[in-house]
Amino acid sequence: MNKAELIAKLADDAGITKTQANAALDSFTEAVTKSLKGGGKVTLVGFGTFSVSKRAARNGRNPQTGAVIKIKAKKVAKFKAGKELSAKL
Numbered sequence: 001m002n003k004a005e006l007i008a009k010l011a012d013d014a015g016i017t018k019t020q021a022n023a024a025l026d027s028f029t030e031a032v033t034k035s036l037k038g039g040g041k042v043t044l045v046g047f048g049t050f051s052v053s054k055r056a057a058r059n060g061r062n063p064q065t066g067a068v069i070k071i072k073a074k075k076v077a078k079f080k081a082g083k084e085l086s087a088k089l
Helices: 003-014 018-037 083-088
Strands: 042-044 048-055 058-061 068-071 074-081
Touching (some): 003 018, 018 048
Antiparallel strands (some): 042 048, 048 074
């Protein structure tokens, strides 16, 4: 499912226009992004938790040449599915 399909599904289920569904989805993603940038986490009971994880610096290999390269440390977004979501899958 891509973003357009998700917007269409939200609009049908909620009985709103696609424009309103798009605005709601954009607002949700912006709120989650701001919270994660601030170092927090977002928990949706029954669905899951979005959080930030720190990935340490490490050595990797260039697949074409086999040369060792250094990969910088960075922060990555992480999602852990909740119990109810996991049970439905």
